[in-house]
Structures are given as structure tokens and as C-alpha cells.
Amino acid sequence: MSLSIPGQLERWRMMLGEAAENSCGKLSEQAQAADAALEWLYGRDTERAERDERNAGLGPSALSTPDWINHIHTLFPREVIERLEQDAVERFGIDEVVTNLEVLERIEPSESLLRAVLHTKHLMNPQVLAAARKLVAEVVRRIMEKLQTEVRQAFSGTRDRRRRSNMKIASNFDFKKTLTDNLHRWHPERQRLYVEKPVFISRSQRHTQPWDIVLLIDQSGSMVDSVIHSAVMAACLWNLPGMRTRLVAFDTAVVDLTADVADPVELLMKVQLGGGTDIARAVGYAQGLLSNPGRSVVVLVSDFYEGSSEHELVRRVKALVESGCKVLGLAALDSKADPVYDRDMAQRLVAAGAQVGAMTPGELAAWLAEKLQA
Template sequence: MVLGGGGADGTGCELRGQDAAMDGALAALYGQGEGGRGKGGAGSGGGKRSAGLGASAPGVARWLGDIRTYFPSSVVQVMQRDAIDRLGLSAMLLEPEMLTAVEADVHLVGILLSLNKVMPETTKETARAVVRKVVEQLEKRLTARTRATLTGALDRSARISRPRHRDIDWDRTIRANLKNYLPEYRTVVPERLIGYGRAAQSVKKDVVLCIDQSGSMAASVVYASVFGAVLASMRAIDTRLVVFDTAVVDLTDQLDDPVDVLFGTQLGGGTDINRALAYCQSRISRPTETVVVLISDLYEGGIRDEMLKRVAAMKASGVQFVTLLALSDEGAPAYDRDHAAALAALGAPAFACTPDLFPEVMAAAIEKRPLPVPDTAERR
């Protein structure tokens, strides 16, 4: 579609009706009038635009309502992010009437969390409702598959060679003993029984999620908090969730509600990975049954050599160590390549992971098999 303005912007086709309204909504954001700051987009034609979002929350709320009417949700989310970046709307998101008009997504949650400490009390409940809506959508999308994938991995990791009769895995036992088939008796003589422990007997694995809460990791913090709550709901996994910048905060006691976890974070600030790993290391009591997941872009502000020594020591003790440069759908992240290469040299490849891949990564770590590392990862 070619969008024009009042003077048709040199296209010779003046827009009317809904097309004109759509163009007005785009011009308010991307035009060269009072609201637009960018040089490109719909407002870069020959006609001068007068549309703009101005500085009032009601005006922006009306604009948000307009774009939700004219454009699909995926486009609305892009325009919202552009409005926040181009027009400085972060302060306006602190007002309740604005929040009720916004199309909620992971990126908006990140913005609200970054504004949490300066948010008026009158807005906090509305903000929590917006965050809870997004969290519930993510839980609906991710929970069932995560639980199914990890339950299977836990069962497989607990298989034993001398199982009791009721714990025999007959399918795997038969496949493993097909060479012992006796045609005259039409049966298999099992030389080796394969079984698995009963899933509800005890905690089988300890998982530590160590999450960088610097501003660039906002989407990863959201997804990791949801996954943390899912893992904590599984009786066979003892889950600990730790967030850090230059300080370290243990949010494990809030894992029953990921919204509480998210509002316990403080996006922004520096990064001290070494300090965070030192805390996590001090909480490990069963290293051979522990998976540590570090989610960070690896821009370390602490002591680099100490950080690497801690990772090496954890791996030497039997800990399964996973490094995720991002846990999001945002594509290739920015990260410290030198630190990523150093971790890879220790046998801890660093890679970005989508939420849909995360259950497979965790299943591989639990079973102590090679991780499904993308081709673009930093590896040895």
C-alpha cells in the first residue's frame, strides 16, 4: 500500500476514510510533524504532516486504540515499541489509562519492570494486571511441553540396571535383548533388565537459574521467570532462581508466582557475573545432580578470571553448566565474544536459546547428553 497525506505526498492519490485514518496513525509516529522524530517511514514524503502524539496520556491512549483498530496485533506491538523509543513515552506508561490501552507483550513487560521503582502506587496494580496477562499467556504456551519433556528426561536419567519388577522399563528391556530371541520358544531371554526409579520418590535434580537482570536482558528475565515457576512446580526438581546485576538477589521463595518474581527484579545497572556464580556455587550440595543455567550476555563487570575459574570448578565437580546468551525470540543477541569463547573452551558452549528450544536444552542437561547447540553458537 502507498500511503499519502493531505496533499497526496506526490503520489497523485489522496487517501480517504479508513485509509486516511491509518495514514494519520502512522504519521503521528513516523511523520515529520510535532510527534514524529524519525526521517523515514510514512512521514518522509513531500507533504508536511501536522499529526503527532503530543504529550498527553489521553492523546496517546486514543492513538493506541486507533492502531489496534487498524492493524493486526503483531504490527501494533512493533508500533508501540517504536513509539516508546522515538517519542519518549516511557514516562507516560506510568499512567493507568495508558496501560489499559496498550497491547501487552513481553517487551512491554520489560518496560514496566524497568519503571517499577518509580511507578506511582495508583499505577502499580494496573501494571501488575498487564504483567499477569502476559505471564498467563506464556504459561499457557510453554508449561505443558516443558513438563512433558522434562518428565521424560527425569525418568530416563533415573533408569537403573537392577530394577524391581514393577520398575522395569519393558519396551527398552525387550529392545536391548532382541539378540537373545529364541525362535523355538518364541520369546526373548533378557540378560539385562532396564528400569527407572519411581518419579515421585524424591527430588532427582537440582536446577539453578542464574539470570542477568541488566537492561538488555529484559525479555530473557521474563521468559526465565516463567520457566522457573514451571520447574518449581515439578516435584522431582528442586529449583533455585537467582537474579543479579552488581548485587545478587535470591527469589526462590517467590517462585510460586512468576509475577512476584518479575516485580522482585530491578532491570538495569551493572553486571557482576562472578559474584552471582559465587553465590550459586555456595548453594550447590549435590554437584553431580545439579544443572546451573547462566542467562547473560556475558558483559562482565566483575573479575573475569575468577568467573572462569568458578565455571571450571563447577564443571570439574560434576555440575552440568549451561550458558544462554539470551532466552527470547528476539534473534541474535549482542554479547561479549571473548567471554563466550573462553566458556566454550571450558566445555560450556554459549548460545542464544528460544523459549521453544529451552525444554530440549534442559532435558539434554538433565540426561547429561550433548546440548542441542545451534550452529551459530560459540563452541570449542
């Protein structure tokens, strides 16, 4: 189908709805199809619906998602199609969009698309799944690039100004000492300080004995953002010296994913989102992994909505703390980094000796580095 550009009156009619038809005239056949496609998507906007008196005849139920994808590819130019597909996923959560191979191969990778892939990967045929895996890999690479820097900075050790270092890297640069040692090279006429020899300081290592880190990740459907960042966090921690990292996903069952920690893409593609939640069972599994509780940290990433025995959950957390293990309850964060969790249960876990917080992955790395000081 050749694309024709709607006239000015047709554009106003499409913007204002059927109420403007008497003033703007009827839409052409192609414009009606475009109007139906736009209504299928933006008719879901609740704020717009409250102020819009348009009929629902061309609303969301008029087209299936695959039909809508095919329609917009014949009705709109490429830049409009990409915007519609982005809004479908990011604004309205229409995850089925990402099961279309052409969309996956063209659309810009983003965390919202990654979430959609994790929700719908079980619906994908092998060809679509292969394209989805590439998208996952690209998004993970971007997250890991940022998070790995934060993790390594947190665990690189405290700065020791008493010792000089031959490691001439920015994080070891001693600005004050460099300034003091080179003041005699100040040029008053040029208003410049000429540095002959920059000073770098050494770092003292925080860790002398290995620590066991167990990440317990709630994989219920509402936890997708936390699952993504936990997988990348585990991969970042995996190669740090003096640490043994385990990653365990759970809903009503417990799955040890440690074998895939080094490959967060593979790990995420194995996660099965949805189902109930048995946090107590996961904590019990973590207890069985610890050979030296005094050198162990259990990080429970969850919204703390326990679907099994709340009493048993509190009892097991208390037993972990009493054994010498550090227990951090990491409250679930949504896509905007806002905490979403059962505050009553969180308070009960605090009373049992756990520490509960809502923090980003980078803040979690800093917390771990602080708690694991030898």
C-alpha cells in the same frame, strides 16, 4: 470534541506531507491536529524520514507522551487509537505509553507491553501499578500455558515400549502396536480399520535422585526478554519431582528471588532492570548454594558482557565444572529469538568446561531433561 471525517484531498495531504499542500489545499484545524499527532509517532520511522521531505516542525519534540495520548483520544476513533498505542510501544519503544491507566485497562496484553511495564513500573502510581500487574499476570499466564506443556513433555520420561500402561493419554499412545494388534479388524469394502483395543505404553522415570537447578539471570536493561522467560521457566520447573530450583537475579548486586519462584508475576514485579553487570559475583553466589555439585546444574542466562573481572568469571566457571557441576551458559535472545551476546567471552567459558548455547525456553527444558538423566 466531535470527530469529523477528513475529505479525500485532506487524506492525501496527510499522507503526502506539506509538499502536497499546493495540490491538495490546506488542512482544517482538526486535520492539522491529527497530522501533528501522526507525525509525532511515525516521524520516528528512519526509512520514512529518508524518503520524506516533510518539515520537522510537528515532529516528536512538539508533544510530550502524555499530551500525545490525550490528543489521539480526542482526534481518532477507538480502533485507530488502539493501533497507534500498539505501534508506539511495539514499533517505536515509547514505554511511557503504559504508564497511562486508561491505556493499560484497554490495550491488548502482549509481551511487548510486558517489557514496557517492567521498564517503567517504578514510574507508576499505585493505581496504575495495579492495572499493570493485571496485564503482567495475563501475559505470564499465556506464556506459562505454552511453556509448561513443553517442560512437562521434556521431563515426563522416555517411552518404554516393553511395558504396557493403564494411563490412556495421548503421549503414551503406541500407534504401531495398535495398528498391528487390530489388523484383523480391517474392513476392505469400507476401507476402514476398526480399533477394538488401543495400546498404550509405559514410561521410565529419568530421575531417581534430586537435582539442584540454579538459574542465574542477568537483569541488565538489555536482558528483559530473557528475564521474562526465565521467570516463567523457573515456575514451571518448581513443582517437578526430583528437582530443587533456585532463581537468582543479578546486575552488580545479587538478589535471591527463590521465595517468589512459584509466583512469576510477583517475581517479575520485583526485578529491577538496568545497571552494570558482575557475572563473576553471581557465579560465586551459585557456588555457595551447592551441597552436591555432582547433582547440580547452574544455568547462566546472560549476554556474557562482563562488567567486572573477566578472569575471575572464567576461573569460577572452571571451578564449578571441576567440582562436577554442569554449567550451561544460555545466551541472551532478543524479542525475535535471535542471539545477542559476547561471543569471545562465550568461547572462553566453553574452554573452561561450560556448555554455551542460544535456545528458546522450550529448548532449554529439553536440554535440561537430557542432561539430568540418571
